[in-house]
Amino acid sequence: xxxxxxxxxxxxxxxxxxxxxxxxxxxxxxxxxxxxxxxxxxxxxxxxxxxxxxxxxxxxxxxxxxxxxxxxxxxxxxxxxxxxxxxxxxxxxxxxxxxxxxxxxxxxxxxxxxxxxxxxxxxxxxxxxxxxxxxxxxxxxxxxxxxxxxxxxxxxxxxxxxxxxxxxxxxxxxxxxxxxxxxxxxxxxxxxxxxxxxxxxxxxxxxxxxxxxxxxxxxxxxxxxxxxxxxx
Numbered sequence: 318x319x320x321x322x323x324x325x326x327x328x329x330x331x332x333x334x335x336x337x338x339x340x341x342x343x344x345x346x347x348x349x350x351x352x353x354x355x356x357x358x359x360x361x362x363x364x365x366x367x368x369x370x371x372x373x374x375x376x377x378x379x380x381x382x383x384x385x386x387x388x389x390x391x392x393x394x395x396x397x398x399x400x401x402x403x404x405x406x407x408x409x410x411x412x413x414x415x416x417x418x419x420x421x422x423x424x425x426x427x428x429x430x431x432x433x434x435x436x437x438x439x440x441x442x443x444x445x446x447x448x449x450x451x452x453x454x455x456x457x458x459x460x461x462x463x464x465x466x467x468x469x470x471x472x473x474x475x476x477x478x479x480x481x482x483x484x485x486x487x488x489x490x491x492x493x494x495x496x497x498x499x500x501x502x503x504x505x506x507x508x509x510x511x512x513x514x515x516x517x518x519x520x521x522x523x524x525x526x527x528x529x530x531x532x533x534x535x536x537x538x539x540x541x542x543x544x545x546x547x548x549x
Contacts, residue, residue, distance in 0.1 A: 318475025319356065325479065330536065331339070332373055343457075347505075347542070348440070373422070374408075375486060379406065381415035385407060385533055385536060385539065387539050387540050387543040387544075388440075388543055389539065389541070390402070390544055391544075392543075392545065392546045392547040392548075393458075393545075394427045394543050395432055395434065395451075395453050395483035395502050395545060395548050396432075397423040397424055397425035397434060398423075399425075399436075399451075399544060399545075400421070400422075400433055400434065400449075401423070401425030402540075402544055403436055403449070403537065403540055403541075404420070404546070405438040405439075405447060405469075405486035405535060405537065406535070407536035407540075408438070408440075408447060408518070408533030408534065408536055409440055409533070410533075411528070411529045411532040411533035411536065412440065412443065412445060412520075412529045412530060412533055413529070414440035414441060414442045414443050414445065415438060415440065415441045415442065416438055416439070416440060416441065417439045417441040420437075420438070420439040421436075421437060421438050421439070421524075422436075422437045423435065423436050423437070429453075431452045431453055431454050432449045432453045433450065433451065433452045433453070434450070434453070434537065435449070435450050435451075436448070436449045436450065437449075439474060443520065443521065443524065443525055445516045445519065445520045445525065445530075446519045446520075447517070447533075447534075447537070448503075448516070448517055448518075449514070449515075449516045449537050449541070450514070450515040450516070451512055451514055451515075451541060452512065452513040452515075452544075453511065453512055453548050454511050454513060455511060456511050457508060457510055457511055458465055458512060459487055459511070460508040460510075460512070460513045461487070463506075464488050464489055464490065464506060464507070464508050464513075467479065467490045467492065468490075469507055471492050476494060476495060476496040477492050477493065477495065478492060478493045478495055478496055479492035479493075480492070481493070482505055482506070483509060484535055484538070484540050485509070485535070485539060485542055486508050486509050486514070486538070487507075487508045487509070487510065487543065488507070488508050489506055489507025489514075490504075490505075490506050490507075491503070491504065491505050491506075491507065491531055492504050492518065498522065499522055499523050500519065500520070500521060501520065501522040501527070502517055502518065502519040502520075503517060503518055503527055503530045503531060503534065504516070504517040504534075505517070505531070505534045505535065505538055506549060507538060509514055509538075509542050509545060509549055510539060510548070511548065511549055512541070512545050512548055512549055514538055514541050516534045516537050516538055516541075517534070518530050518534060519532070
């Protein structure tokens with residue numbers, strides 16, 4: 318008599334392990350995934366840090382000059398003694414220099430039409446000459462007459478680069494004489510109410526950045542806006 322064979326049952330020990338090569342491949346895939354995740358995290362962190370630094374720079378956090386809040390300065394008399402209240406170190410910081418205190422000077426005058434002040438400063442290393450002229454007129458309209466004249470004088474002159482100045486004041490321009498590629502002068506001409514401010518610097522353009530000069534001149538304009546608040 319023939320008996321049917323017993324059905325076969327899988328042995329619990331009969332499962333075959335993957336070959337060693339397959340195990341190694343899985344380990345490499347897991348390790349590679351971990352490394353990729355770490356790289357992505359580090360990239361995100363670096364981007365966030367860089368953006369934070371850029372934001373600080375735009376807000377005056379690292380560049381120096383042009384972004385300091387001078388609103389707490391007390392108003393001073395509109396005469397030559399006002400020059401002593403200006404701190405030109407903000408300009409020097411912007412261009413990476415220091416101020417030669419012994420070379421600073423001031424001058425003031427008065428007429429029936431307006432009073433004027435001139436303050437001058439020099440940097441110690443790059444020998445940048447900075448002049449700040451201020452004129453006290455009766456009204457903003459009078460000042461804007463001179464501001465608007467810039468367009469006629471420099472707006473179409475190929476020797477000048479000119480744009481609007483909007484950081485401070487009631488209207489103004491910033492322009493640079495580029496007729497000499499190396500030695501240039503940059504001006505900020507702005508109305509601070511009824512006070513006309515014309516601040517400029519002459520410098521070696523091959524070693525000094527124009528944007529840094531503009532930032533430094535803006536620092537002086539910001540001080541003038543606070544110091545002459547009673548005359549605007």
